[in-house]
Structures are given as structure tokens and as C-alpha cells.
Amino acid sequence: MYSSQYWYLQNHSLFKHLNNSDLNEICYIAAYKTVRKGDIIFFSEENNGRVFTLKKGSLKIVKIDVEGNEIVKDILKVGDLFGSLDLIESNEDEYAIVLSDTATFCSFKTADFEKFIENKPEVAVKYTKWIGFWFKRLENRYSNIMFKDVKTRLLNFLKDIAKDHQTDPDGYVSLPNYLTHQDIASLICSTRQTVTSLLNTLKSEGIITYSRKEIKVKISVL
Amino acid sequence: MYSSQYWYLQNHSLFKHLNNSDLNEICYIAAYKTVRKGDIIFFSEENNGRVFTLKKGSLKIVKIDVEGNEIVKDILKVGDLFGSLDLIESNEDEYAIVLSDTATFCSFKTADFEKFIENKPEVAVKYTKWIGFWFKRLENRYSNIMFKDVKTRLLNFLKDIAKDHQTDPDGYVSLPNYLTHQDIASLICSTRQTVTSLLNTLKSEGIITYSRKEIKVKISVL
DNA sequence: TGGAAAAAGTCTTTTAGCCGACAAACACAA
DNA sequence: TTGTGTTTGTCGGCTAAAAGACTTTTTCCA
Numbered sequence: 001m002y003s004s005q006y007w008y009l010q011n012h013s014l015f016k017h018l019n020n021s022d023l024n025e026i027c028y029i030a031a032y033k034t035v036r037k038g039d040i041i042f043f044s045e046e047n048n049g050r051v052f053t054l055k056k057g058s059l060k061i062v063k064i065d066v067e068g069n070e071i072v073k074d075i076l077k078v079g080d081l082f083g084s085l086d087l088i089e090s091n092e093d094e095y096a097i098v099l100s101d102t103a104t105f106c107s108f109k110t111a112d113f114e115k116f117i118e119n120k121p122e123v124a125v126k127y128t129k130w131i132g133f134w135f136k137r138l139e140n141r142y143s144n145i146m147f148k149d150v151k152t153r154l155l156n157f158l159k160d161i162a163k164d165h166q167t168d169p170d171g172y173v174s175l176p177n178y179l180t181h182q183d184i185a186s187l188i189c190s191t192r193q194t195v196t197s198l199l200n201t202l203k204s205e206g207i208i209t210y211s212r213k214e215i216k217v218k219i220s221v222l
Numbered sequence: 223m224y225s226s227q228y229w230y231l232q233n234h235s236l237f238k239h240l241n242n243s244d245l246n247e248i249c250y251i252a253a254y255k256t257v258r259k260g261d262i263i264f265f266s267e268e269n270n271g272r273v274f275t276l277k278k279g280s281l282k283i284v285k286i287d288v289e290g291n292e293i294v295k296d297i298l299k300v301g302d303l304f305g306s307l308d309l310i311e312s313n314e315d316e317y318a319i320v321l322s323d324t325a326t327f328c329s330f331k332t333a334d335f336e337k338f339i340e341n342k343p344e345v346a347v348k349y350t351k352w353i354g355f356w357f358k359r360l361e362n363r364y365s366n367i368m369f370k371d372v373k374t375r376l377l378n379f380l381k382d383i384a385k386d387h388q389t390d391p392d393g394y395v396s397l398p399n400y401l402t403h404q405d406i407a408s409l410i411c412s413t414r415q416t417v418t419s420l421l422n423t424l425k426s427e428g429i430i431t432y433s434r435k436e437i438k439v440k441i442s443v444l
Numbered sequence: 445t446g447g448a449a450a451a452a453g454t455c456t457t458t459t460a461g462c463c464g465a466c467a468a469a470c471a472c473a474a
Numbered sequence: 475t476t477g478t479g480t481t482t483g484t485c486g487g488c489t490a491a492a493a494g495a496c497t498t499t500t501t502c503c504a
């Protein structure tokens with residue numbers, strides 16, 4: 001158990017080049033938790049001000065806006081960071097929901113993490129670059145939403161998930177489908193009905209096939 | 223001249239608490255430049271991979287998208303950081319245009335800056351927090367664009383500039399108007415015509431008055 | 445000072461995609 | 475297997491705002 005945790009952090013790009021004693025140190029301040037499908041991780045309360053990294057499974061990040069609508073902000077996969085990335089404090093109107101059967105994540109109190117990186121400048125720089133990268137990712141996603149029509153956005157969304165999956169010999173990528181049309185709509189900033197009918201359009205165009213459990217995308221068109 | 227540069231960095235929130243020798247060090251790697259209205263600062267070529275901070279004046283950040291359209295991404299004011307914030311590399315399709323009569327900025331090569339923060343972890347943490355703050359700002363701007371109608375977006379845009387200006391005794395904030403309707407449209411993700419007619423609607427509603435030189439906004443409605 | 449270019453103003457037409465309403469299909473529990 | 479909640483499918487009406495076309499005003503510099 002402990003060794004798997006050590007192994008995970010050692011292989012995380014943030015901590016890859018640390019020596020053993022530093023790795024022990026980061027392991028020491030790390031808390032692990034395994035949760036089940038549908039479980040919610042609130043970023044407030046006992047998790048207030050924590051930086052998380054996902055060790056296993058997948059999550060969706062949800063935000064409640066002022067009108068009380070649930071907005072799906074992001075889908076995260078293994079290795080991704082989330083939570084109080086700015087090392088300031090957590091957003092009280094945000095939480096994560098587990099999509100996979102189980103998910104394991106690791107977290108640090110921002111204060112601990114801050115203290116840690118103050119003595120490991122190379123981690124500080126890596127972390128800064130990581131945040132910068134995440135920033136650009138957000139920027140791209142939003143410019144996608146603003147300047148592309150819904151169909152393009154949907155295809156880009158599929159492309160985005162597909163890049164983390166293997167292509168089958170028949171030229172299709174099979175994506176496990178954790179998400180409802182409502183979720184997808186929220187992610188690409190559209191409506192349930194539009195997503196449903198666009199998915200059917202794509203199906204009739206031969207670009208995708210899908211069931212409730214998976215979506216298969218013809219990789220060549222992406 | 224040199225003392226003013228020293229003074230600027232000393233008072234920048236990123237470097238505020240550095241001792242004299244560290245301040246000298248950051249001053250040593252800083253390059254200053256003063257440019258005039260309309261001048262363009264490309265982020266590629268000789269400026270490739272630089273982090274900038276604006277010492278005086280105001281700028282707009284413009285991006286050329288794949289279709290060749292100019293998108294106004296941001297308006298920056300004194301103290302703001304821009305350029306290769308992720309410390310990786312600069313965006314070749316982005317540049318800054320000077321809006322004020324003159325602008326002075328200070329810049330560091332990312333490699334120099336990276337080296338600097340490696341030995342000043344507290345600056346690294348501050349920088350990370352700064353990026354985090356900028357992150358939230360981006361998030362807010364885009365959620366504004368995605369979920370509000372154009373009129374609300376326009377008002378929020380005005381509010382956003384207004385908060386950096388003094389309120390007149392008559393309850394109006396006077397904003398110098400560097401921007402064309404086209405620029406505003408681009409910032410709030412709308413069209414020139416829509417902005418023009420909305421501004422006139424707001425004028426007839428008594429919420430704003432404007433000329434080519436300034437916009438006055440009734441602060442109470444914001 | 446005049447004349448061209450840029451910006452602003454005002455129409456009208458067009459359209460993407462939101463929204464509500466309802467029905468069908470599925471999931472899951474008892 | 476039957477019932478109940480959830481997700482998906484389909485349709486037409488509707489509207490905000492984009493897009494186009496043209497005029498008027500302002501800017502600015504030769």
C-alpha cells in the first residue's frame with residue numbers, strides 16, 4: 001500500500017527528479033483516499049485549501065453558479081491536479097464527482113505544499129509551469145467555445161478524450177462513456193437536446209457509433 | 223532613470239519583500255523599454271520567451287486566430303504581467319499594442335526569471351499565486367461571456383474598467399476611451415454593430431454618456 | 445484645407461441553437 | 475413484471491444577436 005503511494009508520486013511529472021529523502025518528505029504530507037462512483041469530494045470543509053492529484057480513475061469537476069445551475073467544468077484523468085491550485089483557498093461552490101467505479105486521489109494541504117516547494121525550487125518551477133500549461137489549456141477551451149459552432153465543439157471534445165485512448169485496428173477509438181448528454185452539453189456549453197441530435201447526426205454520417213456504455217469515434221475525421 | 227526602475231520592481235507585489243541584493247539581482251536581469259501609442263510588441267523574435275510587466279501606460283493583447291481574425295484578448299494596466307507566463311515559450315500568434323500615449327514595460331527572459339525564482343522560492347510561490355489569480359480572472363471573464371447576454375457583458379466590461387477609476391462627485395466614472403467599438407466587441411465577444419447600438423441604448427437610458435474620447439458611466443447602476 | 449480612411453450609426457435579413465413539450469427507451473429496485 | 479426515475483429522441487416555435495449593406499460622422503495628415 002505505502003509503496004504504491006510512493007511509486008505514484010515518484011512517477012508524477014512534478015516529483016520525478018526528487019531524491020529519496022525529498023520523496024519521503026512529500027509522501028509524508030500526502031493524504032490518500034479512495035472513493036466510489038458517484039461520491040462527491042467537496043473542496044470546502046475538511047478539504048478546504050488542498051491540492052489534489054488523481055492517482056486512479058476519473059472525475060468531473062462541477063461548479064454551482066449564482067443562479068444555482070450545475071456547470072460541468074472539467075473532466076480529469078490520472079495525473080491531473082485539481083483543487084486549490086492557486087495555493088490560496090478553495091472554491092466553495094465547486095466539487096468533484098467520481099465517474100469511474102473507484103477513484104484514488106492524493107492531496108496536500110496548501111500550507112504544507114507551499115512549505116515543501118519553498119525548499120525544492122525545482123518543484124516550484126515545475127509547478128509554476130504546470131499551472132501555466134493548465135492556464136493555456138483553459139484559454140484554448142474557452143476560445144473553442146466562443147468561436148466555434150456547437151458541432152465543431154462536440155468534435156473537439158471527442159478528439160480531446162480520444163487522444164488518451166488507443167486506436168482500434170478498425171480505425172475507431174473506443175471511449176468509455178461516463179457522461180450523459182447533459183454532461184457533455186454542459187462541458188461544451190450547449191443544451192441536452194442539441195447534443196442528442198448532433199450525436200445522431202454524427203452517427204448517421206458514420207463518424208461515430210455509440211451506445212449507453214461507449215462512444216466509438218472514427219479517428220481519421222478528428 | 224535606474225532608480226525609477228529599481229523603485230518600480232521594489233514596489234511590485236511580486237518582489238515587494240526581497241532584500242537589496244535580491245532586488246539588485248532582479249534588476250540586473252530586467253530589460254526596460256518605452257514605446258509609443260500604436261507600437262506593437264511581438265512576443266516572438268527578439269522577445270521570444272519573455273515575461274513582461276507593465277510599468278506605465280496601457281496595452282491591449284491581440285491574438286490572430288487560425289482564420290486570420292484579430293481577437294482582442296485583454297486590456298492590461300500598470301503592474302500586470304503578460305507574455306510567456308507559463309515560462310515555456312511565447313505564443314507566436316499574439317502581440318501587444320500600446321493604447322496610451324506612451325508605455326513602459328520591463329521584461330525578463332524566461333530562462334533568467336526561472337533561474338531567479340529557483341533561488342527565491344517565495345517569489346515562485348507568489349508568482350504561482352499570481353497566475354492562480356489570473357486564472358480565476360480568466361474563468362470569470364469567460365463564464366460571463368458564456369452565460370450572460372451581450373448587454374450584461376457590456377455592462378460588466380464597463381464595470382471592470384470603472385473599478386480602477388475615481389468616481390466624480392456627480393456619480394459618474396469617467397473612462398478614457400482608447401477602444402473602438404470593434405475592440406469592445408472583440409473583448410466581450412460580440413459584433414461591432416451590436417456594441418454600437420447597445421451603447422446608444424445605454425446612452426438613451428441615461429446609464430452612460432460618451433464621446434470618442436471618453437465614456438462616462440453612472441456608477442450606481444453597475 | 446480638403447479628401448481619403450477609419451469609425452460610428454442605422455437599417456434589414458438571416459440563422460444557430462435555445463427552449464418547452466412530449467414520447468420512447470433504458471436502468472434498477474422491490 | 476411492474477413501477478418509477480433517469481436518460482435519450484424528436485419536433486417546431488422563437489429569439490438574440492450575427493451578418494450584410496449602406497450612410498453619416500470623425501479623424502488625421504499631405
